[in-house]
Amino acid sequence: MSVLEVRNVWKSYGKLIANEDVSMDVKEGEIVALLGPNGAGKTTLVKQVYGEITPDRGEIRVLGKKPGDRHVKKLLGVIPQECEPYGDLSVWDNIYYMGKLKGVEKDSIKAKGEELLRELGLTGKRDTLARELSGGLKRKTLIAMALINDPKLLILDEPTTGLDAEGRREVWKILLDMKKQGRSMLLTTHYLDEAERLADRIFFLNKRVIDQGTPAQMKEKFADWYEVIDYTNGKVYKVKGEEELKKVVLGLRGKFEVRMPSLEEVYLEVIKSE
Ligand SMILES: Nc1ncnc2c1ncn2[C@@H]1O[C@H](COP(=O)(O)OP(=O)(O)O)[C@@H](O)[C@H]1O
Ligand SMILES: [Mg+2]
Known part of the structure; x- marks a missing residue:
């Protein structure tokens, strides 16, 4: 109800x-x-x-x-x-x-x-x-x-x-x-x-x-990008889509980290695109 x-x-x-x-x-x-x-x-x-x-x-x-x-x-x-x-x-x-x-x-x-x-x-x-x-x-x-x-x-x-x-x-x-x-x-x-x-x-x-x-749905819907942090040089790449992510990751040599954006970042994107 x-x-x-x-x-x-x-x-x-x-x-x-x-x-x-x-x-x-x-x-x-x-x-x-x-x-x-x-x-x-x-x-x-x-x-x-x-x-x-x-x-x-x-x-x-x-x-x-x-x-x-x-x-x-x-x-x-x-x-x-x-x-x-x-x-x-x-x-x-x-x-x-x-x-x-x-x-x-x-x-x-x-x-x-x-x-x-x-x-x-x-x-x-x-x-x-x-x-x-x-x-x-x-x-x-x-x-x-x-x-x-x-x-x-x-x-x-x-x-x-x-x-x-x-x-x-x-x-x-x-x-x-x-x-x-x-x-x-x-x-x-x-x-x-x-x-x-x-x-x-x-x-x-x-x-x-x-x-x-739901918070989870909002995140999934808008967060179609990943952040890749390359620890060998401290650079952060913003990568859109999984295919692109694979390519970027395969090209890296040393230690790296892949992060999903926080809801905060998703929110800022949504508001910005208005
Ligand atoms: N009594 C009012 N008279 C004129 N403009 C108002 C009044 N109350 C709010 N506004 C305007 O309406 C918009 C929405 O305000 P508000 O509902 O208070 O937003 P929020 O709570 O999300 O910050 C704002 O641009 C605000 O300046
Ligand atoms: Mg208010």
């Missing part, structure tokens, strides 16, 4: 087209990443999914309903880009009031809130004011806030931008744990390693969807 269906969505800001005929979907239990450079229209697309802006054309269905639907809002957890918890409230109060805003019962907020504090390693920070938290702990607080209503679909716009390496890894671990619990996620990122690590499927977005598939 699809948790999210985006069909032929167009969105412009004046003359600037941000989303051009975008179609994508998220199935139950999947993590889907929208991967693209800055200005690719990722935030524009997710804002339409959580109902903050409306498409000019096209259709979006979240759990079979329109994004603006009151019922749908209760089934979503959203972490907008560059969002912070409210600095003058404690970690617990941020979580508590978000639960209230989403119309969650008081007893449920308390039980779920405690569980989230434990799962996210925030128990010791319960009474700390959010403004005193590190970037990583602020992000964890936002994740707890987004999860307080036990959402069917979690939407994360650049969940690790601005975090240090350790913070990023911690957020990844939390998201992968959430996935194990069967939660569906739509995330945006301009980090390839993040998409590769977290996503079941990737949509390359640059205003329009350039391609989509």
